[in-house]
Amino acid sequence: MRLLLISNSGSPLYHWNKRHIADFLGENKEVTFVSAATMASEQEYFQKAQESLAKVGLRLRHLELDKDPEDLIEGSQAFLVGGGNTYHLLKRLTEKGLLKKIATKVQSGTPYVGLSAGAIIATPNILTTNDWNVLGSTSFEGMGLVEFGLNLHYLEPHEKTAFTGETRDERIQEYHVAKDNPVLGVPEKTVLWIEDNRILVKGDGKVKVFRKDQDPQIYLPEEEVIL
Numbered sequence: 368m369r370l371l372l373i374s375n376s377g378s379p380l381y382h383w384n385k386r387h388i389a390d391f392l393g394e395n396k397e398v399t400f401v402s403a404a405t406m407a408s409e410q411e412y413f414q415k416a417q418e419s420l421a422k423v424g425l426r427l428r429h430l431e432l433d434k435d436p437e438d439l440i441e442g443s444q445a446f447l448v449g450g451g452n453t454y455h456l457l458k459r460l461t462e463k464g465l466l467k468k469i470a471t472k473v474q475s476g477t478p479y480v481g482l483s484a485g486a487i488i489a490t491p492n493i494l495t496t497n498d499w500n501v502l503g504s505t506s507f508e509g510m511g512l513v514e515f516g517l518n519l520h521y522l523e524p525h526e527k528t529a530f531t532g533e534t535r536d537e538r539i540q541e542y543h544v545a546k547d548n549p550v551l552g553v554p555e556k557t558v559l560w561i562e563d564n565r566i567l568v569k570g571d572g573k574v575k576v577f578r579k580d581q582d583p584q585i586y587l588p589e590e591e592v593i594l
Contacts, residue, residue: 369478370512370561372486374519374553374572376450381419387558387569388480392445394424399443401430401469403459404451404484416449432463440468445478448485453496454504456484461506470510479512483519486559490516495542495550513561514548515594521552521575536583543579549594550577559592566592 371391377383392398400416402409413429420427427447430436446469448456460466466488473479481489487496488509495516524534533541539550553559557572567589568574574586576594586592 368473368476368512368561370473370489370559371478371480372489372513372517372553372559372561373480373482374486374521374557374570375555376482377556379419380415383556384482384558384570385420385423387560388420388447389423389425391480391560392425392478395426396424396444397426397428398445398447398480399430399439400427401446401448401456401460401485402451403430403432404449404453404456406452406455412449416447420447432459432465436463436465437468440465440472443472443477445480446473447480448482448488450483450485452501453484453487453493453498454500454502457488457493457509458502458504458506460488466510470512473510473512486519487517489513491548492516492546494546495539515576516542516546516548516550518550518552521554536577539577543577547579549579551575551592552577552583557588566594568592 373384402412405412417427430439487493489512490509491511492507492509495518522535524536552575554572556570558569560567560569568586576584
């Protein structure tokens, strides 16, 4: 499998990561764009993505859930699943029976690019997302394309003077009370390039790997993450 899991989209859309996406997919490639995570206009989201990625030679086809998505998935050369609300994305794809279809395609070799919510659904479950479950979703199982969980937009622990709420590290420790798989804290402008069972850090940030009952470990850009 080949996956590119990206911390955030950025504004303007994909301004900082479009070259990473093009390098991963290859220029002049047709890409199936999944906009189902957004809770705003999917058409506007698609148009902005199309305009941004055209600058690096990528052509997008919009996967719309009410327009024969199974045929588009089957013929896809690559997938790009955008950000938004993780619960919303997973609920919609699961209800349409598309989550497993996309996973099967990726497992057979079709490249997958996931940004924010689109990255988190590639993991075993979405329990490490920062999003609110505003729709009351009861579906939490992801595609399981990787064995680790993700906490994206990761922030290092804060001083608890003005704000005493839990840090990301503490939330991940709570996760490890119930689950055993590693969790990767991935800050803004950071990319995980996954190919041939190797996980390479790209972009500007460092990745923090949390393993149950162990101290976290840091991986810098161009280093391979060892789980």
